[in-house]
Amino acid sequence: RERAREVLQGASRRDTNRLGVEAMELLDAYGIPTPQGDVVDSPGDAEAIAEEIGEDVVMKIVSPDILHKSDIGGVEVGVPPEEVRDTYEDLVVRARNYQSDATILGVQVQEMVDLETGTETILGMNRDPQFGPLLLFGLGGIFVEVLEDTTVRVAPVSEPEASAMLDDIESAPLLQGARGREPVDRAALVETVQRLSQLVTDFPAIVELDINPLVATPDGVTAVDLRLTLD
Ligand code: ADP
Ligand code: MG
Structure with a gap:
């Protein structure tokens, strides 16, 4: 509960009332399972997270100005490790094309979940x-x-x-x-x-x-x- 409060306070300091995947910790804090991964703000850090995960990953743009990420090409599923850096840049370019002054917090690099059995x-x-x-x-x-x-x-x-x-x-x-x-x-x-x-x-x-x-x-x-x- 304390952890959840910190996540929400962090958000209000950023003066936005809209949160996205960067607030996944809120769910963790309440024991709701989330995929392994993190939000990073550089291609190099994205690669490091992908290496930690150790298999193909999902990458998503993180921006309070983008509500439906996949609508603007802001979600890439099944990204192999060697494409993580380029994909980072692609996602940011697409976000900028959609809204040039969008606040971009970074990119989320996330473990894949199995949608075949799910x-x-x-x-x-x-x-x-x-x-x-x-x-x-x-x-x-x-x-x-x-x-x-x-x-x-x-x-x-x-x-x-x-x-x-x-x-x-x-x-x-x-x-x-x-x-x-x-x-x-x-x-x-x-x-x-x-x-x-x-x-x-x-x-x-x-x-x-x-x-x-x-x-x-x-x-x-x-x-x-x-x-x-x-x-
Ligand atoms: P948005 O709803 O903003 O477009 P999502 O994070 O829901 O973005 O991603 C869009 C779709 O991509 C999901 O509905 C799901 O089908 C697929 N997807 C997203 N994250 C994962 C993941 N970690 N593993 C497998 N598929 C995913
Ligand atoms: Mg969604």
């Missing part, structure tokens, strides 16, 4: 003036806008409530292992819903938060992307 879900929160923090869970990735298959509860949620959210969506069978797929780690998903519930309950300053995608696999969950707004 299902992209979304876990988010919107603070409603009347009802308070509304937790939203559903199918994530590109499906979230197309299918709008989501369910909502007021935080804080109990374990049975969190569990019920998973069964509430139309695509529930997908998580339960339809069509020969292995079921996702349900306990980890329920736990993560509760942990996010706790986080947004502890920090009323967070008015909006989205983990999209939260990748659910048979062996656990990983929060791959984060975006949040402070009041």
Whole structure:
């Protein structure tokens, strides 16, 4: 909780109310699993992180001015170590082309998660003036806008409530292992819903938060992307 507070204070010092993957530590602090990796501000440091990870990585532009990174070519998946430096430069150029005066905090170098066995879900929160923090869970990735298959509860949620959210969506069978797929780690998903519930309950300053995608696999969950707004 103390660590989470520091992350949020760091952000307010940068006088922005919008945070992205640079705030992933907030999730770490609440025990929500995130991929190995870090945000760096030079091609050399990016290479060093990639070497630590030791396999192909994902690289993402980190800028409070860029909300949907992949829309502007700001996400490169499966980058081999020898291409990390050039990719760093490419990502910055694309961001500048999109908005020449964008604040660029750097580039996130992240471990790849397996999307073959994983299902992209979304876990988010919107603070409603009347009802308070509304937790939203559903199918994530590109499906979230197309299918709008989501369910909502007021935080804080109990374990049975969190569990019920998973069964509430139309695509529930997908998580339960339809069509020969292995079921996702349900306990980890329920736990993560509760942990996010706790986080947004502890920090009323967070008015909006989205983990999209939260990748659910048979062996656990990983929060791959984060975006949040402070009041
Ligand atoms: P944005 O939503 O801002 O475009 P994301 O970080 O969500 O950026 O990345 C876009 C997409 O790239 C994700 O929905 C996912 O399909 C893929 N992706 C992102 N990070 C990873 C990762 N670490 N491993 C595998 N795929 C990833
Ligand atoms: Mg995303």
